[in-house]
Amino acid sequence: MRGTSGLVFVLTAALALSGCANDFLxxxxxxxxxxxxxxxxxxxxxxxxxxxxYTVALAERxxxxxxxxxxxxxxxxxxxxxxxxxxxxxxxxxxxFPEVRFRVYGHTDLVGSNGYNxxxxxxxxxxxxxxxxxxxxxxxxxxxxxxxxxxxxxxxTSGPEERNRRxxxxxxxxxxxxxxxxxxxYAAVIFREYVEGAxxxxxxxxxxxxxxxxxQ
Numbered sequence: 001m002r003g004t005s006g007l008v009f010v011l012t013a014a015l016a017l018s019g020c021a022n023d024f025l026x027x028x029x030x031x032x033x034x035x036x037x038x039x040x041x042x043x044x045x046x047x048x049x050x051x052x053x054y055t056v057a058l059a060e061r062x063x064x065x066x067x068x069x070x071x072x073x074x075x076x077x078x079x080x081x082x083x084x085x086x087x088x089x090x091x092x093x094x095x096x097f098p099e100v101r102f103r104v105y106g107h108t109d110l111v112g113s114n115g116y117n118x119x120x121x122x123x124x125x126x127x128x129x130x131x132x133x134x135x136x137x138x139x140x141x142x143x144x145x146x147x148x149x150x151x152x153x154x155x156x157t158s159g160p161e162e163r164n165r166r167x168x169x170x171x172x173x174x175x176x177x178x179x180x181x182x183x184x185x186y187a188a189v190i191f192r193e194y195v196e197g198a199x200x201x202x203x204x205x206x207x208x209x210x211x212x213x214x215x216q
Contacts, residue, residue, distance in 0.1 A: 087128065106145070
């Protein structure tokens with residue numbers, strides 16, 4: 001028994017030391033790696049080496065950071081209050097990137113003829129562009145408006161479906177000849193944004209400053 005216990009102890013100690021050795025050889029911070037570490041560096045490498053499109057990168061970021069879709073009432077191109085709220089968020093994002101062009105695509109549900117829905121989708125796209133222009137977005141940057149009518153439904157149903165009655169705003173490229181654009185380099189655009197962000201006073205600092213008694 002004593003020999004068996006000794007063997008178990010030795011094996012346990014060896015496994016523990018092996019685990020410590022593995023931990024020792026791991027890079028700092030590896031214990032909090034959720035599986036996404038390195039992805040930003042990989043993405044930067046792809047961009048810098050031309051293996052990924054700057055336009056695609058911006059399009060993915062736009063879709064990730066703001067809602068790109070608004071929906072419409074049945075047989076209507078009128079913007080609801082909810083749609084206007086979403087478009088204001090889109091406009092806030094678009095204003096950060098004066099070098100970037102966008103396109104708005106109109107869609108309908110499957111009720112009605114192809115011709116009618118093609119025209120309805122275009123009216124919805126134009127309504128979206130018109131509202132964005134009231135928020136200070138130049139129509140020259142909204143590259144074009146297009147309509148897919150009822151050809152690309154989100155939900156396959158022949159009845160009325162709000163999720164199909166929509167417009168989608170997408171990044172489509174860069175403004176040619178823009179003075180602030182360095183050969184269309186996405187990294188330069190992002191760098192400028194970061195620099196501007198660093199110069200703005202943090203909200204908590206501003207609030208603290210406003211609470212200080214000037215007489216003290």
